[in-house]
Amino acid sequence: MAEDGYDGYAYAYPHKTAYRPLDPPIPLNEAWQFEDKRDLFLYVHLPFCEMRCGFCNLFTTVQPGASLVEQTLGAIYRQSESVVAAVEPQGIAQAAFGGGTPSYLSETELQCLFTTLSGMWPVCWRDIPVSFEVSPGTVTREKLALLKGLGVDRISLGVQSFVPADLVSLKRPQPAAELERACQTIKTAGFAVFNIDLIYGNEGQDASRWQSSLDRALEWQPEELYLYPLYVGKLTNLDRSGKRPAERRRDLYRLGRDFLLAAGYRQISMRLFRRADVIRTTDYCCQEDGMIGLGPGARSYTRSLHYSSEYAVGQPGVRSIIENFNKRELASYACADYGVPLDDAEQKLRYIIKSLLRADGASYQSYWRRFGSSMIDDVPQLNELFELGLATDSEDCLRLNEEGLAWSDTIGPWLYSDTMTARMSEYEFV
Numbered sequence: 546m547a548e549d550g551y552d553g554y555a556y557a558y559p560h561k562t563a564y565r566p567l568d569p570p571i572p573l574n575e576a577w578q579f580e581d582k583r584d585l586f587l588y589v590h591l592p593f594c595e596m597r598c599g600f601c602n603l604f605t606t607v608q609p610g611a612s613l614v615e616q617t618l619g620a621i622y623r624q625s626e627s628v629v630a631a632v633e634p635q636g637i638a639q640a641a642f643g644g645g646t647p648s649y650l651s652e653t654e655l656q657c658l659f660t661t662l663s664g665m666w667p668v669c670w671r672d673i674p675v676s677f678e679v680s681p682g683t684v685t686r687e688k689l690a691l692l693k694g695l696g697v698d699r700i701s702l703g704v705q706s707f708v709p710a711d712l713v714s715l716k717r718p719q720p721a722a723e724l725e726r727a728c729q730t731i732k733t734a735g736f737a738v739f740n741i742d743l744i745y746g747n748e749g750q751d752a753s754r755w756q757s758s759l760d761r762a763l764e765w766q767p768e769e770l771y772l773y774p775l776y777v778g779k780l781t782n783l784d785r786s787g788k789r790p791a792e793r794r795r796d797l798y799r800l801g802r803d804f805l806l807a808a809g810y811r812q813i814s815m816r817l818f819r820r821a822d823v824i825r826t827t828d829y830c831c832q833e834d835g836m837i838g839l840g841p842g843a844r845s846y847t848r849s850l851h852y853s854s855e856y857a858v859g860q861p862g863v864r865s866i867i868e869n870f871n872k873r874e875l876a877s878y879a880c881a882d883y884g885v886p887l888d889d890a891e892q893k894l895r896y897i898i899k900s901l902l903r904a905d906g907a908s909y910q911s912y913w914r915r916f917g918s919s920m921i922d923d924v925p926q927l928n929e930l931f932e933l934g935l936a937t938d939s940e941d942c943l944r945l946n947e948e949g950l951a952w953s954d955t956i957g958p959w960l961y962s963d964t965m966t967a968r969m970s971e972y973e974f975v
């Protein structure tokens with residue numbers, strides 16, 4: 546365990562570093578044949594950014610140039626055609642465009658992307674929740690109007706900090722005026738949900754600097770806020786320059802949580818806070834089983850198989866994966882060749898990790914309905930949460946208490962199986 550208990554963000558279990566080549570590749574029609582295809586989650590990954598931020602280990606490439614973008618979009622359309630034919634989807638219940646920075650695309654490219662996908666998939670963007678990630682430097686009034694017209698209802702803006710000194714420390718080049726203009730433009734465009742991402746725990750950030758960022762964020766009255774503790778991953782620019790997160794991330798977490806609760810936000814998970822008057826029923830959880838990812842770097846999940854294209858952090862590795870993705874034969878997109886199978890025990894762990902780390906907890910009944918067994922009998926280790934005073938038990942639910950939620954990044958990795966922990970630690974970063 547890390548000294549301060551920040552062992553890892555369990556937003557996906559198993560992490561991509563547990564994926565390996567699947568030999569032989571698994572045809573998607575087989576992988577999806579017994580899945581419920583009525584309420585799928587469509588995720589589109591655009592691996593392009595204007596800049597590589599010092600903290601970021603997401604799968605993305607910087608300043609790709611027009612021809613690489615064009616080739617990648619072409620490949621996404623071919624992949625899409627091939628996946629639709631193999632999976633035979635019956636309905637899309639929600640969609641998200643992430644990255645990278647999807648707003649790196651031009652208006653013409655965005656229009657074409659939405660139109661092409663809705664021509665292939667059983668989806669009407671306006672009828673479902675559609676989330677779209679943007680960075681301040683790529684936001685324009687025209688782009689937002691287009692996205693809104695196409696049916697996007699949630700804009701998520703990467704801010705990280707409103708304090709210039711934090712942005713220097715995070716190695717995120719982002720002029721204050723640009724940030725201000727982006728917030729104003731999003732607010733004026735009027736999406737149902739405006740989400741702001743903030744990071745805490747960078748070198749030099751004390752409580753007053755964190756407070757000042759939170760204050761500035763609330764001036765925009767965002768419907769949602771994600772408060773991310775800083776992680777310094779392998780091969781990131783912060784890692785290469787020997788930087789580490791501040792020691793007192795949990796104090797900053799408590800400050801942020803208390804402040805948002807007092808300001809009328811509800812806590813959904815350790816990271817996510819939602820304004821109390823906002824109702825949204827689309828939180829990522831176990832609905833993610835049934836996720837179709839398009840684009841290089843996108844993950845797809847059936848109950849028993851998680852797969853994607855390969856993963857890299859360093860720029861040469863990312864570029865070569867994108868180029869290989871773009872060159873694939875049409876038929877090869879209809880096979881999963883890199884991923885991880887989930888047996889019954891892994892599916893149970895995934896279910897528990899994903900639901901326990903939410904404020905509303907893991908429902909005993911839902912677990913029983915899904916697996917036909919008792920959650921506590923299957924994973925007796927969960928009893929330790931009561932002994933440690935981190936969870937409360939009710940008739941229907943195992944729920945982390947305030948202190949338990951604060952230790953989410955210890956509890957998640959503590960529940961990982963030995964097999965997945967070994968696979969993740971054996972992974973060689975490129």
Ligand SMILES: C[S@@+](CC[C@H](N)C(=O)[O-])C[C@H]1O[C@@H](n2cnc3c(N)ncnc32)[C@H](O)[C@@H]1O
Nearest residue numbers: 600644645646678679680703742773774775776
């Ligand atoms: C895809 S980005 C958001 C959109 C856009 N690319 C941007 O940066 O403005 C996802 C979010 O993950 C968070 N994030 C990424 N890497 C992180 C790290 N190492 N530690 C903490 N938060 C991180 C950041 O808050 C970031 O806004």
Ligand code: SF4
Nearest residue numbers: 594596597598601645
């Ligand atoms: S934080 Fe966002 S803009 Fe920065 S490198 Fe990562 S994905 Fe790109």
